Amino acid sequence: MERRKTEAEPEIEAEISPEGAVDSATSKVEEKESIDADESFGFVSKTKEWFSDKYKDISAGVENKYEKAKAWRAKEIRKPTKKGLLLAAKDIDKRAGRLVGDVIGVTPSIIFKIIKGLYKFGETIIKKKGKIGFGEGYDIGEEMFTFGEKKQKN
Amino acid sequence: MQQEKFGLRIFNLVINRVLKKVYFSLDEASRLDLEKNITSGDEKAGEKAVKKYIPNFEELFEEQAKIIEKEIKEEIAKEI
Numbered sequence: 001m002e003r004r005k006t007e008a009e010p011e012i013e014a015e016i017s018p019e020g021a022v023d024s025a026t027s028k029v030e031e032k033e034s035i036d037a038d039e040s041f042g043f044v045s046k047t048k049e050w051f052s053d054k055y056k057d058i059s060a061g062v063e064n065k066y067e068k069a070k071a072w073r074a075k076e077i078r079k080p081t082k083k084g085l086l087l088a089a090k091d092i093d094k095r096a097g098r099l100v101g102d103v104i105g106v107t108p109s110i111i112f113k114i115i116k117g118l119y120k121f122g123e124t125i126i127k128k129k130g131k132i133g134f135g136e137g138y139d140i141g142e143e144m145f146t147f148g149e150k151k152q153k154n
Numbered sequence: 155m156q157q158e159k160f161g162l163r164i165f166n167l168v169i170n171r172v173l174k175k176v177y178f179s180l181d182e183a184s185r186l187d188l189e190k191n192i193t194s195g196d197e198k199a200g201e202k203a204v205k206k207y208i209p210n211f212e213e214l215f216e217e218q219a220k221i222i223e224k225e226i227k228e229e230i231a232k233e234i
Contacts, residue, residue: 016234021230021233021234022160022226022230023160024229024233025226025227025229025230025232025233026160026163026164026167026226026229028229029167029222029225029226029229030163030167032225033167033170038174039177040173040174040177040178043173043177043185043189044170044173044174044177046189046192046193047173047188047189047192047193048166048169048170048173050192050193050200051165051169051173052162052165052166052169055162055165055169056162059158059161103201103204103205103211104204104211104215106212106215107165107168107215108161110168110215110216110219111161111164111165111168111219112161114164114219114222114223115160115161115164117223118223118226118227118230121227121230122230125230125231125234126234129234
């Protein structure tokens, strides 16, 4: 016999969004991080700002470089040489980051892939109402991390 | 804008872990030299020091990013 939904239930379901779930889960990891501070805390605090500032500066520029890298790959793909094909097979996300010409240039593309992976995971798990195996969830994220390498291997 | 802010939150989590690993992998003199160069305000000196003391930065960042992603997913799974 099917259970009748109470009036409050649809509201509760509507409150859970992938963005909300990801935001809340990230806050929990941030809380744990602040609790787990150790002897490296001083060093990390002093040096972190330099990296964060650079990340903010370059993350906006990466999008433009990404487009350029895509165009570069499209051009290389048309070259019928082995070198051309090998170059074209290289990951464009990483290349886009490196084109920014910075030691941490690759980080925005990695962060972007994490965000995509997390939202996709959140969306899937909400659809399945929590009935998702961790392996399946991890695969979703791993797919985001392969930077196209997985597809090339297969 | 929201996405940018969220990206920075994730970045900060990952860089925290990366720098923790760096701290424990360096001797005291190297830590001080890295810190001195990074906080000097000289961009080139900072870049040079990072390349010198964290030559595997990209690898470390990817490794720690995967760990952070896994931890956030575990938290999501607990909440839903």
